[in-house]
Structures are given as structure tokens and as C-alpha cells.
Amino acid sequence: MAKKGNRIHVKLKSTESAHMYHTTKNKQTTTGRLEIKKYDPTVRRHVMYREEK
Numbered sequence: 001m002a003k004k005g006n007r008i009h010v011k012l013k014s015t016e017s018a019h020m021y022h023t024t025k026n027k028q029t030t031t032g033r034l035e036i037k038k039y040d041p042t043v044r045r046h047v048m049y050r051e052e053k
Helices: none
Strands: 006-015 018-028 034-042 046-053
Touching: 006 034, 018 046
Parallel strands: none
Antiparallel strands: 006 018, 006 046, 034 046
């Protein structure tokens, strides 16, 4: 049975390329869009990733 809660699945898209990460976030504590600096293997450096709907 699936869990019921505040965590939802989100896609993080790179600002520099088409690369994406998938993660979860708590929608009750993080109401805005997620922005994280992560490694982009396409451009081979750390770039900003923004939540996409």
C-alpha cells in the first residue's frame, strides 16, 4: 500500500542543458520551487537545477 503524506516527486532540470534529476520534497515545509546546485554531467560542472512541473 502506498504511503500517504506530504512528500511529492519532483523533477529538477538543469539551467545549462537538458539533464534532469528526480527527487522528492516535503510540500508542507517547502512551498516554493526547489533550487539546488548539483553536478551536470553534460557540461561537466556544477550548475543550478530548478524544480519543473
